[in-house]
Structures are given as structure tokens and as C-alpha cells.
Amino acid sequence: DTVLTQSPALAVSPGERVTISCRASESVSTLMHWYQQKPGQQPTLLIYLASNLESGVPARFSGSGSGTDFTLTIDPVEADDTATYYCQQSWNDPRTFGGGTKLELK
Amino acid sequence: EVQLVESGGGLVQPGRSLKLSCAASGFTYSNYVMAWVRQAPTKGLEWVASISTGGGNTYYRDSVKGRFTISRDNAKNTLYLQIDSLRSEDTATYYCAKVRSPHYFDYWGQGVMVTVSS
Numbered sequence: 623d624t625v626l627t628q629s630p631a632l633a634v635s636p637g638e639r640v641t642i643s644c645r646a647s648e649s650v651s652t653l654m655h656w657y658q659q660k661p662g663q664q665p666t667l668l669i670y671l672a673s674n675l676e677s678g679v680p681a682r683f684s685g686s687g688s689g690t691d692f693t694l695t696i697d698p699v700e701a702d703d704t705a706t707y708y709c710q711q712s713w714n715d716p717r718t719f720g721g722g723t724k725l726e727l728k
Numbered sequence: 729e730v731q732l733v734e735s736g737g738g739l740v741q742p743g744r745s746l747k748l749s750c751a752a753s754g755f756t757y758s759n760y761v762m763a764w765v766r767q768a769p770t771k772g773l774e775w776v777a778s779i780s781t782g783g784g785n786t787y788y789r790d791s792v793k794g795r796f797t798i799s800r801d802n803a804k805n806t807l808y809l810q811i812d813s814l815r816s817e818d819t820a821t822y823y824c825a826k827v828r829s830p831h832y833f834d835y836w837g838q839g840v841m842v843t844v845s846s
Contacts, residue, residue, distance in 0.1 A: 653830055653832075655832040655833075657773075657833070659773075663838075664823055664836040664837060664838055664839055665773065665823070665833070665836050666836070667832070667833065667834050667835075670828070670832050670834075676834070708772065708773055710773070710832060710833070712830050712831035712832050715787075716775055716787075716789045716790070717775040717831055718775070719772055719773040719774065719775070720772070721772045722772045722773075
């Protein structure tokens with residue numbers, strides 16, 4: 623299986639820029655997607671195909687990368703962005719998710 | 729507005745069976761691949777199974793093959809997950825998700841909890 627590795631947690635102050643990384647154990651081309659999951663809620667799609675912003679998602683969110691290294695950027699971070707962020711690849715079977723990065727606001 | 733509403737979860741003894749349902753609305757259900765994704769308590773997300781638009785093709789993660797059966801009724805706009813021989817490691821919140829090509833999840837239900845315990 624393709625393993626996606628994310629940093630477990632980050633803490634930033636409102637107004638700052640934060641980058642959340644996702645590293646794949648093998649190339650996934652640009653078939654990487656990002657989700658936000660707030661406590662007690664279902665995940666929501668933020669970014670698809672590495673860099674495409676899902677409709678209705680604030681432009682503060684952006685994605686980049688290809689191959690094995692991907693980044694989700696939030697700039698500027700707002701208090702409402704407190705959540706866990708997951709990457710997911712759809713290049714290889716089975717579809718796999720990263721372990722999630724918990725973003726906390728200082 | 730896309731809505732996915734799961735039901736059928738609960739507390740179940742090991743070895744027993746359970747059938748989850750997901751009622752879909754707000755989109756042309758029969759045109760989309762659908763999937764189940766689960767999340768064990770305090771853990772990350774794990775894709776479980778997917779089904780093609782007509783239901784003729786199904787896909788499972790290895791750990792659930794032979795025990796889980798995904799199906800759909802396009803006349804009722806409903807997705808199902810039959811879970812047999814339940815194990816403690818199946819304890820999780822199960823999400824129904826609409827799939828957009830190439831296989832990512834653009835809408836999720838609120839989830840249904842399955843607890844396997846004696």
C-alpha cells in the first residue's frame with residue numbers, strides 16, 4: 623500500500639502562514655487530495671488533484687506538489703481552521719489516507 | 729444540496745452481522761461511484777469499499793474482503809454495507825461518501841458508529 627506520512631501536529635497563531643506536508647512512499651503523480659475534519663464532524667474536501675481549490679473553500683487554502691511530496695498551505699490562518707487535515711492519494715490501489723495533521727491555534 | 733444520511737449502526741457482539749444504509753439526495757445518484765470510509769476512535773481515515781455506478785463492480789480493502797459487501801439500489805438512491813463476522817477492530821464511525829473521478833471524496837455523510845463488543 624502507498625503510505626502517506628504527515629506530521630502529527632502543528633501550532634500556529636492566527637494571521638500566520640502554515641504549511642502542512644504529506645509525503646508518499648511512492649509516486650502518486652498529482653492524484654493527491656486534502657480534507658479538513660473539525661472535531662465531531664465529517665471530513666470536507668478542500669483541495670483535489672494536488673492544487674485545485676474545491677468550490678466554496680476559502681482562497682486562503684492552497685495546495686501544491688507532485689510525485690511524492692505535497693503541501694497544503696493556509697495563509698492567513700484563522701481561528702476557525704482548528705481541525706485535523708488529511709491527505710489522500712488515488713493513484714494507487716488501495717486508496718490511502720495520511721495519518722492526519724492536527725492544527726491548533728495559539 | 730447534496731445530502732448523505734447513514735443509518736443502521738449500533739453495539740454488536742463479535743461474530744454477528746450488521747447492515748449499514750446511506751440515503752442519498754440532491755444529486756443524480758445513479759451517475760456516481762459511491763464508497764464507504766471508516767474511522768476508528770481517535771484514529772485516521774481508512775477507505776473500506778467502493779461500488780461502480782451500476783453496482784456491477786465492487787472494490788474492497790484486503791482486510792475486509794470476504795466479510796464486507798457493498799451494494800446499492802439506484803431506484804431507492806441508497807447505498808449499503810453488509811458487515812459479517814464482526815471483529816473488535818471493525819469498531820469505527822462509518823462514513824458514506826460520494827466519489828468524484830479519479831476517486832476522491834467530494835461529499836461525506838455525518839457518519840454512523842459501529843461498536844463491536846461483548
